[in-house]
Amino acid sequence: MNTLNRLLTGAAVGLAIAVSSVTMTVAETPPNMLVIANRIDDITTLDPAESFEFAGSDVSRNVYQKLINFDPMNLDAGYQPEIAESWTVSDDGRTITFTIREGLTFHSGNPVTAEDVEFSLRRAVILNKTPAFILTQFGFTEENVEETIVAEGNTVRITTDKPYATSFVLNCLTSTIGGIVDMETVMANEVDGDMGNAWLRTNSAGSGAYSLVSWRPNESVTLQANPNFYLGAPAMERVIVRHVQESASQRLLLERGDIDMARNLNPEDIAGAREAEGIKIHDELRGRLMYLAFNQKHPELSKPEVRQAMKYLVDYQGMQDSFLSGQYTIHQNFLPRTFLGAVDENPFSLNIEKAKELLAAAGVPEGLTIEAGVREAQERIEIAQTFQNALSQVGIQLDITVGTAKQILGRYRARELDVYIGAWGPDYPDPHTNAGTFAYNPDNSDEANATGLLAWRNSWDTGGLTEMTDAAVVENDTDARVKMYADIQSQFRDTSPFVVMFQKIEQAAMQENIQNVNLGGATTAVTYWVITK
């Protein structure tokens, strides 16, 4: 049925291309309103202390300001002042003191003060929701926030447990959890000591370019421009994100002119939209990586030559050019391109002969059978099948188990899978996020139960990379830090049981008159306030 539906949809879309160019009459959205089709069913909450999903981060990025933030028109420049006008770092490298910008106001009209910043950061630590680790990794706890996060006059001082690289701390403060909320409004809506959590899930109390008008789950998110935004009132007075599940439906809405932008077109619909008049495609590198991982508990898979061989058994180019067309690009390093410290070396390509030699050298028995776990997503299953095909050419049988998150992730986290085929996205815009999961594993014992670390999930003793990762995260000379991550990644490419394959490219299709679109790159989320049309 699924295949039939895909075929039939293909036929419908083909017909659209054949006839649409001549007969379609195009409507137009109002000039001061931006209408976007997106899948927003991942939103669970809009409280910045709790939100950890893509569509939720999109909202947060526009509604809340942070101490420091990225300039959407110049992401490469790194973090810039936002609520904090400037900052100083103490001599011991543990305390950063931020000076709060004068004259900022929340949507409620209340001024943005140092107390609001103190409250927001403490609140995130105390609530301790899923993304709280981004802050608590600096040693902040519910018990010590009164000493570690302190407002004084128009400054806020934060003190970490160790002298981390300042860039690491600041990068973390740009993630969603760093959003500053209006203390007075939030506490006025507190229920049962929840610090306004229930209320903030569906309401906003920020100082950003937009305020939240409404969020209807699986239906729409509506934002209203903040005329007092410190960089000037945004051109788009209203932004409406409509939940449209189907790629084909998104494309129809776009080509009819009922929406300005479609964010989830599949490769076929992107190809079709490219042909349509008045539509352009915007490509942007995002942070998500596709990778293979090999469990080091397996006696054969843990041999160094076998780990090497696997890297030559992936048809990177073939997959990029076929079913991943335009939506993933070859990338063989654990830091996504555009991240601080990212490198662009992709030495591996499909080479059956070389793999055979390596496997022979390792003494891998002919007819070895291993099991791969894949979550039920079309492109991942196709990657698994392509890999299966390459393995069969060197006498290894790959059994593919397709399952839900519970089945597959459960076994992955319990270190039971031979091979995992999956995806990983950075949690916050600092190189430590991925270094700390791929190349860091201080205790490889089963008892450590460090399920959050990918290296642990694959029972991989990182062979010195753990110590290098520890050193890089406290290095304060940014150039030296970049060099350290390059070294870690170089060794990782050679020795790790991970085959990083692809980095995500997001393709957004939009009306030609839309300008300054920025989806946030690998580091942050979409920004609406710079958009004009």
Added chain:
Amino acid sequence: MAFADKTGEGRGRVSLPNWLRRTLVTLGSIAVTMLGLLFVTFIIGRVMPIDPVLAIVGERASQETYDQVYRELGLDQPLLVQFAYYLWDVVRGDFGMSLLNARPVAEDIARVFPATLELATLGTIIGVVLGVPLGVVAAVRRGSWIDQIARVVALVGYSMPIFWLGLMGLLVFYGILGWVSGPGRLDIFYQDIVPTRTGMILIDSALAGNWSVFGNAFSHIVLPASLLGYYSLAYISRMTRSFMLEQLSSEYVTTARVKGLSERAVIWGHAFKNIRVQLLTVIVLSYANLLEGSVLTEIVFSWPGIGSYITTALLSADMNAVLGGTVVVGLIFICLNILSDLLYRVLDPRSK
């Protein structure tokens, strides 16, 4: 003798009035069916390869967080205890909070259900208005070209994936011809203009006397409703045809014809009159089917109804929402079944 004893006992009981006994039996069967439904959905929810804890804490959470949420959800309790808690909540009309948006599931359902109700009702009306006459004519003119057309219409309705037909409909009538509006219930410019009273936009806008909103809502609903109407037409016309054929071949019709009654009087006055009750049952069941089975239509048309609500909840492991939605849909199904049963009894003299 044993048999005699039993009858003797029976005679001794206080006999309830017929209507009361029937009502009690009906209520009892509703209760038992509901209990069964609740139990089955609950068990399915527990054995499904979906992890509600993972849905809450995310892929990266530590084992401690995971265990804590596991306990908070009561998943460490024995299954029967969990079911007892669940029953107690449901009886009080509490389906719990949605794990995803932290709102009461009951409120969510109250918000999404009118959208489905509106769609399914319009779809059924279209199905009845077109399907019944088509079925009657097909039966009367058995074997004629119109019967053949009716057969093809029904066949296509049975076999074509609704998903594909929906996309094609959108493509032709919205994309190319521009006769109707696209996915969604309203154009963005018309949103939040009329106050929500019933949640059914056609009715709300009519109540508010805002005819431009009404028109926009109508141009959005007409395509998905026609699609559902088509599927219900396919079913209703086939059933009507077979009921009619049965009547037309019976003796009283021959007698009526012999008596010299006009063909019109024979068909509509006699034969059709006799199938009304059966037909009503078919229509009620078809309505129930549309209410619960319009999932794909709702997804293709971005229609925020209960079908897409349950699907999304399922895909994101929001078990409270799935269970709540399923129970509500099941309740409606049971009620409509009982309704059709009652109508049958009331309208059909033979059943008395």
